[in-house]
Amino acid sequence: MASGDESPIFEDDESPPDSLVRMTDLVAVWDVALSDGIHRIEFEHGTTSGKRVVYVDGKEEIRREWMFKLVGKETFYVGAGRTKATINIDAISGFAYEYTLEINGKSLKKYMENRSKTTNTWVLHLDGEDLRVVLEKDTMDVWCNGKKMETAGEFVDDGTETHFSVGSHECYIKAVSSGKRREGIIHTLIVDNREIPEVPE
Secondary structure (H helix, E strand, O other): OOHHHOOOOOHHHOOOOHHHHOOOOEEEEEEEEEOOEEEEEEEEEOOOOOOEEEEEOOEEEEEEOOOOOOOEEEEEEEOOOOEEEEEEEEEEEOOEEEEEEEEOOEEHHHHHHHHHHHEEEEEEEEOOEEEEEEEEOOOOEEEEOOEEOOOEEEEEOOEEEEEEEEOOEEEEEEEEEOOOOOOOEEEEEEEOOEEEOEOOO
């Protein structure tokens, strides 16, 4: 191959793509399940440069260069509901740091434990597409793949049904009393008259 025919690795002598340049100081990654989807939060912390960068779903949300104080907090918002998130940066010893994520003022673990009590999640495959359906029990909002669905509530003999459509498929979430105080109300997703098993998050 003649030297004039060689093509550069990157066209027009441009620099490598952002995904190759960034993440050199990546120190923490969290996956956070919210009603509108599972969001990936990535945090870069340059302990020599003082740089702090927060990415949410691959999109840069915060960039701070030359921070002289290496410990502290970075607060930002995640998802369609603009859920408040905070990354805490604490020194452990010498130049070792600990990074913790808070969602709505709670540790990620506490938030997820609480979330499992206030939401139901189902995952199914419909018309060649993977769907994630989430019911927020406190508001009865239904989300499907990050989109808040239009719903219609209906009282039935043994409880309530919250109806919505996904494409040409009729869906509803049936809410019935368990008859036991500790269990409370049981929510079941029905798609095309077929019960879909719930998935723990």
